[in-house]
Amino acid sequence: MLDTKAHIACVILASALVMVPITTHAQSTLVIDHSCTDIQQIPDQWLDQARDLAFHYAHTSHGSQIVSGLQYLASQDPRYALSLDYAGSTPPGSTPCTPDHLCVYDGNPPERYITPQDYWSTQDGIDRTEAVADTGFFDFSMWSWCGEQSSNSTTTVQQYLDTMDAFESSYPGMRFILMTGHTDGGGATLLRNNDHVRLYADDNAKVLFDFADIEKYDPDGTYFPDTNDSCPWCQPWCDANPGVCPDPPISCAHSHSLLCYLKGQAFWWMAARLAGWPGPDAAMIFEEGFESGSWDGWSSVTP
DSSP, X not given: OGGGSOOOSSOBOOSSSSOOOGGGOOOOOEEEOGGGOOGGGSOHHHHHHHTTOEEEEEBOTTTHHHHHHHHHHHHHOGGGOEEEEEOXXXXXXXXXXXXXXXXXXXXXXXXXXXXXXXXXXXXXXXXXXXXXXXXXXXXXXXXXXXXXXXTOOHHHHHHHHHHHHHHHHHOTTOEXXXXXXXXXXXXXXXXXXXXHHHHHHHHTTOEEEOHHHHHTBOTXXXXXXXXXXXXXXXXXXXXXXXXXXXXXXXXXXXXXXXXXXXXXXXXXXHHHHHHTOOOTTTTOEETTSOBOSOOTTEESSOO
16 A cells, blocks of 8 residues: 555656656645755745745644644744635735745635535535635645544545646646545554555646655654544653754644644645745656656656
């Protein structure tokens, strides 16, 4: 199964050796996982570019972990400046973004706690998502699972994927970012459903924020296949690495402060990649001539 290894290390698949920023919306795969949480690797020039991007982000409580991480990073370093605007009763009538800040519009009017029915699984939710996209203020839109992936049927997962693809077809100036569901202790249904999303993203040139994969690896790369969203490994790792974890801890819904910190960093990594940063391994070349981060069958030697 894909989830039994570090499956896609921040890989972008392109159709030529020329670097093309994803903000041009050329269809290429980008996966953000546990190997994308060290934002010290991102050059300042690409953080500058990332601060020009605008995201529509809808979620329930688990998805707020990303926002908590982003807020913490913004409080620590002006390079990670954040413009966070919460949805009101109607879509914004003017841009909610502050210049030179990574812009996140949180919610899907008229609510901020957004279930599948409020974003993609019902016609009302689809209409609300499209109303936000219709404003023209956003480059990207994404929605986070709660615990649904632990019980979803494959039909429901495919409905989600088909709807996200339809959004992207309707709004070619935007990309709609896929997500995996949070860990649950190693459940087979969750693994199947998350792998369904991963394979679809790879096969259909989508952007994927791999929420579950980030939860399964500590910052040293140790793998915890049967972890859950409370992050049992987090505090022992923090105790063994004094001065690394946020202090005081971040308030992190359902989980440990460290996971919010890592997910916030992964979001910045994603923003920098979407702004055009080729990533730290951009020199690696596929055997048939395509550029990559890392993947089975890729070579570091130019053909």
